[in-house]
Amino acid sequence: MSRVFISRDMASVALGADDVARAFAQAGCEVVRTGARGLFSIEPLVEVETQAGRIGFGPVGPGDVAAVLDGTHAARLGEVEALPFFAGQQRFTFARCGVIDPLSLDDYAATGGWQGLDAARAQAAQQVVDTVKASGLRGRGGAGFPTGIKWQTVLDASAGDKYIVCNADEGDSGTFADRMLMEGDPYCLIEGMAIAAHAVGAGHGYIYIRSEYPFAIATMRAAIAASAHIVAPFTLEVREGAGAYVCGEETALLDSIEGKRGQVRAKPPLPALQGLFGRPTVINNVLSLAAVPFILAHGAEAYAAVGFGRSRGTMPVQLAGNVRHGGLYEVGFGITLGELVNAIGGGTASRRPVRAVQVGGPLGAYFPPSMFHLPFDYEAFAAAGGLIGHAGITVFDDSVDMAHMARFAMEFCAAESCGKCTPCRIGSTRGVEVMDRIIGARGTLKPVRPEPVEGRLFSSQEKGGASTGSARTGEGYLDRALYSRAPDRIDVSIEAQTALLRDLADTMKYGSLCALGGFTPYPVLSALDYFPEDFGAPAPLKEAAA
Amino acid sequence: MDEFIGAWTARHGATRDRLLPLLHAMQEEVGYIDDAWVPVIAKALNLSRADVHGVVTFYHDFRRVAPGRHVVKLCRAESCQARGGAGIEAAAAKLLGVAMGETRADGQVALEPVYCLGLCAIGPNALVDGRPVARIDAATLERIALEVAA
Known part of the structure; x- marks a missing residue:
């Protein structure tokens, strides 16, 4: 009777691990349900105990039992620990995850x-x-x-x-x-x-x-x-x-x-x-x-002994979103963002170019590939205007509209604000309105970007149609954008609204009681700074393109 | 419901910190927290009605009206968006015949937003009556629609 290991992790179950486990049990195998190994492109993963160790197969379906058990299945991976995704990891915290029966x-x-x-x-x-x-x-x-x-x-x-x-x-x-x-x-x-x-x-x-x-x-x-x-x-x-x-x-x-x-x-x-x-x-x-x-x-x-600068030990990094090899990668601090996204994550799942990565969840900054030299370190990220947060990296391909992502950050803050402090409670709602005006005004300009077709089209060619000006400093625009009691007199131009957005972000950042209102400006301003073309402004100079 | 609350507090205690576990237990039992039960809860835990109302309305999980017979919780967070979540959300609303955040008029199905299920490398994701579903595409949506039609 063969002994097989199949994950009971929620992600594995979402990909069909329960059906696979049932099929192996019906075939007379002893099925041990483990946690997840952490690489989801090979789930549902089945590991068969042999004299040569645990041999992995994945992804497999419920119909693959016989082929897995006689070792002829095409998705034979060999020893899971030896796969490149796992060989480079330093698993201090997650040493047992995916290996043992979690409740034994x-x-x-x-x-x-x-x-x-x-x-x-x-x-x-x-x-x-x-x-x-x-x-x-x-x-x-x-x-x-x-x-x-x-x-x-x-x-x-x-x-x-x-x-x-x-x-x-x-x-x-x-x-x-x-x-x-x-x-x-x-x-x-x-x-x-x-x-x-x-x-x-x-x-x-x-x-x-x-x-x-x-x-x-x-x-x-x-x-x-x-x-x-x-x-x-x-x-x-x-x-x-x-x-x-x-x-x-x-x-x-x-x-x-x-x-x-x-x-x-x-x-x-x-x-x-x-x-x-x-x-x-x-x-x-x-x-x-x-x-x-x-x-x-x-x-x-x-x-x-492991780590980088003042960030000691390991960090379980999570590769997520539109990434080919998403999952959990525990490694010492100091690995660069680019290594994580491209070398380990394998780029996007959609095979299109990476346009942005958000590090640290909904309150983390969006970085373009030109920032991929950043080492994973608390101080380095803070210096670059971002944060490591809980070390989640969400990858976006070139179909992403960063103005919509900035709007979403404000919308999320408005939905989740606890309501105790004003900058977060009111500021987030005002932020959604400002973003709506920017997105609206953007549409009236020369085609800065084409309308998305089925939400998955973006051409980076047609940029630069926006007027220039002092949008970055907001000089002179803020007053005109602030006539909230006379809506017909509000200056809804991109320059004025962008100036207002920066002013609002400043208020939220320094006036909020906690990180929800205080950090929502990170995704908003990083989107604006690194991807101004999505906000109807000229594309940035390609400074220090890595 | 009075009986349920009485039995629950007798077993688990009636201190203030038991409010969330009690609300979870009630919702597990009947699917929602009726406004009419707020005074009963308040009395049982020695709180003001305003206090209990405040807690029930603060947390997204607690419903004040009966939910649909089936609940589809679809993730709207960034990682699912990066994998085409917005398109799936629009398609789901159309296929199920209900707008995001609403229960269909016949009470058969509710489509609710959820912000992250922690399955972020394999989105777009949903919980269909509590069962996790990943890598949702058009075919998966068809299966979900059939499932919730029953």
């Missing part, structure tokens, strides 16, 4: 599980915090704040109830690493949280998972129940989100757990001192907490 405690223990927790519990709390500090681990949710310093603040806070909260409200489009880890290696996250609890003296923890991730919720609940005796006296529970993107912001998330509207809190006080229920709280992203078991088991030096 035996598998977890046999692959080095609980070694980090055992090591931590043999040490004093301060020693554990020092190890995390020495590793250089920074918050993987996007802000990049040093995890060890956060833990130190909670450890030093007055005694009494403390909490560990895991932010698993992974709402950014183009990101799925949290989901994959929770579905593929849930005990790793539990171990990380138990280590954090030991380090700061917390007794209870929450994992706040968005409701769009039903598979992750079910897997985490089962894993918590199965491992309760191991992490005791620390206890854990899953809280399910309810479709509010803003709850990924840490203070809104805390309010949501408390049973309130997910509104952002003003800081200070920091959650580390007055967090959940007013108590000192460690709130970390899934990937931050899941990196901790490796650090404790292998030492801070082993983790810090």
Whole structure:
């Protein structure tokens, strides 16, 4: 009887893995359901256990059982780890994902599980915090704040109830690493949280998972129940989100757990001192907490040895959107954007030229291929006017209309704003209106770009029809664009509206309470700066084209 | 519903932080949160009606009217857009006979927006009655339309 491994990850299931698993079970195979390996162009993937190791086949369908089992199937991949997509990775956090049965405690223990927790519990709390500090681990949710310093603040806070909260409200489009880890290696996250609890003296923890991730919720609940005796006296529970993107912001998330509207809190006080229920709280992203078991088991030096500048360790990068080989690629910081998109991702799935990539989700900047030399590093991206965020890279081909993407960023902010601060709540709605005017005015100019046919046509030839002028500085235009009480007197020219858009973005960036309103200008302004031709302005000089 | 709320709070507690889990449980049970139940929830958890109303209306997941018999949640986020999501959205609306964000007049199917299902390398994606579907094209839409016609 053959033993085969088939993923139970939500993405694999969406591609038909359940039907494939059923077919193999009916053929008398022992089917082990694992997490996803992380390369979706080979899913549904079946790995057959042989004397020469696990041999992968993919993509396969339910009718391919016989050909896979006798080894003649055309989609034979050989050892999955040896594929180029996997050979170049440094899997610290995702070492087990796709390999083991996610809910098997035996598998977890046999692959080095609980070694980090055992090591931590043999040490004093301060020693554990020092190890995390020495590793250089920074918050993987996007802000990049040093995890060890956060833990130190909670450890030093007055005694009494403390909490560990895991932010698993992974709402950014183009990101799925949290989901994959929770579905593929849930005990790793539990171990990380138990280590954090030991380090700061917390007794209870929450994992706040968005409701769009039903598979992750079910897997985490089962894993918590199965491992309760191991992490005791620390206890854990899953809280399910309810479709509010803003709850990924840490203070809104805390309010949501408390049973309130997910509104952002003003800081200070920091959650580390007055967090959940007013108590000192460690709130970390899934990937931050899941990196901790490796650090404790292998030492801070082993983790810090990898990386770039002040960004130490590995980052699970997610290649998404219109990309040929999309998936999860865990690698040390410092790899360039171009290597990720072209060499590893293989360019676009549509085989058309890459025009833009958005890094860091809906609040991240759009970069053109001329920026592909950027190294993956918190500081390098910040200096370039963008952010790494949760390390999701969404690839767009040359059919994308960047003015529409800028409009979408504003529309999304308007839909998801918690409403607490004015720049975000009102600014986003005004932003949609301004973008509508720009898109409208663009249409009346000489054909800057042709009308899209079936949404998939773009010719880069017909550009440069717009008038020039001081659109970039907005000098003199802003006043005329601001006659909101006299709509007939508003200057709806591209120059005036672009000046207004920049002014609005400035207000949102510096006046918003949290990153939702504060970072929405990143996609909007980067689209405007790098792709002005889509906003009816002349194309930029090809500066430093790589 | 009074009985359901009473039994639920007896089992899971009646502190304020139980509000979201209770709303999820109610919606799981009957499909939506009727405005008439808001005072009952408020009383059970010792909150004001305004508080409960505020929470129910804040979160996109909670419905205040009964949903369609079938719910198609189609992703509108950037990664699905990069793979032709806008065209699929328009085609889905036409094929299912219902605008995005609406329930069809006969109550058979609702088309709801969702912002990211975390399947971003294999879009456009949807949840059809909770089942994930990826790489949606015209043929997939036909299958979904048949499925929700039943």
